[in-house]
Amino acid sequence: MGDAGPPPLIDPARDALFLDFDGTLVELAARPDAIDVPDLLIDRLHRLAERLDNRLAIVSGRDIATLDSFGVGKLALAGSHGAQWRLADGSQGTTTAPAGLDDARAQFRQFAASHEGVIFEDKPLGTALHYRLAPEQQDACQSLAACLSHQWGFHIQHGHAMVELRQGGIDKGTAIRQLLEKSPFAGSRPIFAGDDVTDEAGFDAVEWAGGHGVLVGASRPSAARYRLPSVHQVNEWLSATLNR
Structure with a gap:
């Protein structure tokens, strides 16, 4: 459809x-x-x-x-x-913020600060990286998100040139x-x-x-x-x- x-x-x-x-x-x-x-x-x-x-x-x-x-x-x-x-x-x-969110925020923020064009977005119940201005960083952003998801059990949400970590379910x-x-x-x-x-x-x-x-x-x-x-x-x- x-x-x-x-x-x-x-x-x-x-x-x-x-x-x-x-x-x-x-x-x-x-x-x-x-x-x-x-x-x-x-x-x-x-x-x-x-x-x-x-x-x-x-x-x-x-x-x-x-x-x-x-x-x-x-x-x-x-x-x-x-x-x-x-x-x-x-x-x-x-809902309550998921466990490990502070760690994920810190790692996302650090990654964005060290990769030109990558934008960190802080959210009350999640955190995201936007790579619309740095499409060559897509794989690196998604790899970091996958690592943190495995460590803390976050749900990975993909979107338009972005990846977000948030609570599952x-x-x-x-x-x-x-x-x-x-x-x-x-x-x-x-x-x-x-x-x-x-x-x-x-x-x-x-x-x-x-x-x-x-x-x-x-x-x-x-x-x-x-x-x-x-x-x-x-x-x-x-x-x-x-x-x-």
């Missing part, structure tokens, strides 16, 4: 909408802190959440504090690949399933849009719950039933719901 054409319009009466952030709502950037978050997008998301009676959630690898800084703090959020969640009413939950799919058990998401038909391999668990989750996934970007093997080729077309699809 993943190349069956564009998705149908969102039905405000029955659908719940789950959205990845980077690469789905905003364009990817060379550095995680260099993305452009237009005010128009934030306004669109809040108006769409109102139209859906708050059945809209951002489901991201970024932590909730960072998502808050983009202006989406009034929306339901699942951060750190599902290790954190907060509903629009303020209720929230989080938690992903965007478990986050969506958890939110679907809570009001106002319970009983709705879930739709999840995402662009990365990290989003595949979310696509599986919404299919399992009677909804569908929307792959964003180039065609590739995916559990998503539909596809939108770009961030721009995702935002056009969202706008169409507001105009229907």
Whole structure:
């Protein structure tokens, strides 16, 4: 799946909408802190959440504090690949940091400092190396991550020119399933849009719950039933719901 054409319009009466952030709502950037978050997008998301009676959630690898800084703090959020969640009413939950995280952070930070172009990203419940600016360091970054995973039992999460270590057993799919058990998401038909391999668990989750996934970007093997080729077309699809 993943190349069956564009998705149908969102039905405000029955659908719940789950959205990845980077690469789905905003364009990817060379550095995680260099993305452009237009005010128009934030306004669109809040108006769409109102139209859906708050059945809209951002489901991201970024932590909730960072998502808050983009202006989406009034929306339901699942951060750190599902290790954190907060509903629009303020209720929230989080998992504990995995053992060995401080050691992994220190080694990732040291590696980035000694390899030009590699970027260290610190997260409350994980740690990551980005090698978009130094693609020749991909094997070295992944080798270090594999070594630390073997030592501490971390889950290795690969993404767009990055590798992340985090706690196992938690992903965007478990986050969506958890939110679907809570009001106002319970009983709705879930739709999840995402662009990365990290989003595949979310696509599986919404299919399992009677909804569908929307792959964003180039065609590739995916559990998503539909596809939108770009961030721009995702935002056009969202706008169409507001105009229907």
